[in-house]
Amino acid sequence: MLLSPVAGLIALASLACGNIVANSSSFSTRSSTLPNTYIVSLLAGAPKSLQGRTLDSGHQAFHKRATAASIKYSVNYQYDAPDLLYGLSIKLENDADAAAIRNMPEVQGVWPVRSIARPQAAIPDAHGPQAEQFAATQPTSRLLKRSDPQHLNPDGNVNHNTPHTMTGVDKLHSQGIKGKGVKVAVLDTGVDYRHAALGGCFGPGCKVSFGYDLVGDAYDGTYGNPPMPDSDPLATCVTGFHGTHTLGIIAMEESVESTFSGMIGVAPEATMGMYRVFGCTGGAGDDVLVAAMIRAADDGADVISMSIGEVVAYANISWSPFEQVVTGLTTRGVAVIAAAGNDGAYRPFNTETPGLANDALSVASVENVGFQTFEMQDSLGKTIRYGSLYPFAKGTLTAVLVGSGTLASEYGCTTADHAAAAAKATGDLSKYVLIVRRGYCPVTTIQAYAATAGFNNVITFPDDTDPNVFIQGYISPSPYLVGNSSAIVNFGSTTNRIILDGVTSGKNYTLKFGTPNTHISKQAWGGQMSNFSSVGPTWDWKFKPQMAAPGGNILSTYPLDAGGWAILSGTSMATPYLAGVYALVKSQNSALGPKEIFNVMQSTSKPTIMPGRSDITTVAHQGAGLVSAYDAVTYTSRVSPGQLALGPTEKLLNEQPEITITNRANYPVTYRLTHTIANGMKYYPHGEELPGNEGWLNLLFCRLEASLFAASMSFEQSSITIPAGQSQQVPLAITPPQGLSPEEIPIYSGFVTVSSSLGDEQFSIPYMGVGYNYTAAASFGHDTPGPSTNVNDNYRDIFSAPTVYHSGGEEVQNYRRFTLESNDLVGVVSTFLQPTSWMRYDLVRADIELTPTWYGFDPNVTYTNLTKTASPDHMVGGVPIIGNILYYQMNIPTFQVYYGWAGLLYDENYYQIGLLKGSYRILIRSIFTGVNVNDTVYNDVTNWQTFLGPIVEITRDVPAV
The missing domain is CATH 3.50.30.30 (Glucose Oxidase; domain 1)
Known part of the structure; x- marks a missing residue:
């Protein structure tokens, strides 16, 4: 990733549906990376040394070459799994040495170590911007009447295992299916295994029989308090409650405590492991998580449960080794199940990694019914x-x-x-x-x-x-x-x-x-999606989250010093629940790998209805719906894939989706296909309109609300009979909804429902698509700013065209002089309406010969006697520029920029340069996400969407600082 000094601020704010306030002379940045700390991927073979000899390993080659280059560093972790990650985590004394390391022949990749926040339980009643009535845009007939809660135990027999009745886990338990023979590893804050329901001990023969503490109590996610690993994952500090709760959800033994008599985990006979990756306070570096994932796999885990994450806009997580490691784990046969996140109350397109990795299963949360x-x-x-x-x-x-x-x-x-x-x-x-x-x-x-x-x-x-x-x-x-x-x-x-x-x-x-x-x-609204459960998809249209499990108001184990029991909410609770279900399915299907089991679990899940309504929740929130463990284990037929990511409309024009139905019975079975519509969703559900004329600074513009649009679907045959032991592919003719506004970023969704003649078998394959032609959409806002001419006004249209203005708030129409002193600064407001891969704000000559995509001035108005700048040009992206103001090279979502410029510029190598007086324009441009940007593409101006602003005449020289 390349970026100018303010790009860190943009990266931070770009996930918010609000404005970015930046000033080129005074701004703050926040980074989620640890200083001077890197994960280095090495060649696993025997490369040549400096003298031409061969070395025993890539590690040795790296150490010798680094020593020869006088690079000083300490090793945090060494990774020795060529199929997952071969390399190490290091902390440099001098961060400038990172460039030299990247150029070493032994080095395949270098990632800054990122700090992952400590997992926390969600607050189930927390207000988000979407807390207004979901029904604001819906017919009254779709609303459900609120009623006083009823008792689920009218016979007086108290059953605390209501999540199991929701998913059919109780039925599997009654048949003796409890996860025996499957090894489940939990990466979390450690575990208080002293709890009677968790076995009271650690090691062979115990409930928690394997694992490791990679960090110790004092570790806080920085290397100021370095990890102090040991072989025992016990966490007695009550701030380490999270791991005790999540592990209990999977495998707690039946409780004999009178208050919670009969409480039992999803897979109580699974072999459990805990890998402690958080200390008693603070976060954890992703280098620790990678080390734990590798160790868990080497210890024989069948599935890894990670109620851990970081909000990321894109599934293409090239800045992290997670994708590589998860892919390798899946190839090994180790499933990775991770939380989608707890940000659903704030905005869609907001899920978390490592659950965003292509081969990981991202988990959403459903409310407990009791x-x-x-x-x-x-x-x-x-x-x-x-x-x-x-x-x-x-x-x-x-x-x-x-x-x-x-x-x-x-x-x-x-x-x-x-x-x-x-x-x-x-x-x-x-x-x-x-x-x-x-x-x-x-x-x-x-x-x-x-x-x-x-x-x-x-x-x-x-x-x-x-x-x-x-x-x-x-x-x-x-x-x-x-x-x-x-x-x-x-x-x-x-x-x-x-x-x-x-x-x-x-x-x-x-x-x-x-x-x-x-x-x-x-429970009111039990069995429906939790409001906190994060909403997808990703900004590169990946299908996340993928399915849901009970996660709202879940009773489980807690550290003994804090009472031993707690009710917590979060996708952190849904994730171990789903890992437990995976163990149940795996125990009955030992030959199936992670992808096959994920398909079985998704295709047998049940769609949920929207909270407080009677129509189906958007797939962007629930994925495939609520897991049905009993059906996943007992259904004879199979339908795949478990999900259909349709992407933008231009992709659907060139690809016809299909599903495959497999009859595993020993006689012919008839299958009936129907289309089940789910609600649509928009990033801006009200467009640019909002009651009360709230303006573009209001987060209510971005929220999850039901939208009444849907695709249509047809089948060549709505009923097919498949012979015993045979499979049949079924093409799907899907027509996206028409007439949707690209700037609102509409997402449509639904289910392909397959019912078989084998009893009550019913499969639901979720699909999700983007309701417009993304590659043809406008990158920038294009409406005339208004209703106020003062750009600082909160009533500015969120889809307004980029605007150059005076720091006092007045828009620059065609020309204005600036001293760039005190209160006489240049400002720019712009809205990026579509996710982009590259974004630049450049300063160019006023008389530049360029036909932009959009003009920020009247091209028929000409000015003479303009001050010619003596500043030299630099050819960047096919355009001669004086210097760069803002630059961001990384996949970023839609966002608004509100930027004050005091004259600082950067050359093509991003060193600060001075500004000479003269007449200029500000050029804003972007390249869409998904474009394979190489030097040829980058330097072709036609690959950029461009906005050229009015003339800004700078009346004095501004030296570099």
């Missing part, structure tokens, strides 16, 4: 059911309300809210229960502020005016941690406003808690 609840009685004689991890202790508590219960500013989201509530109480706060309306901020915020104010009993109720359906169900935050233990904060939630009516009745309102009467209550 939630553990208990009863309480209020002083007005009403019985109220509340959800909580544990029942409140027997006794009577006086209720105290946060604020008035109506103002959003008093929803318990500040310390002042809780301090004011504490002031209403007298005496011991443990005798009170805090009543808080939820919906304005995450329940974890309420929990933390309540604890700080001295309350240890909290019950929330939903804001019934909030359209976010996910706050209507029961919610339980993770245990509140203080130091290396959990504080006592009893936290309950209700699904109605009874307690609000009671506490505001003007009477002394109390809540009485008696002997627990446990029920598993039906």
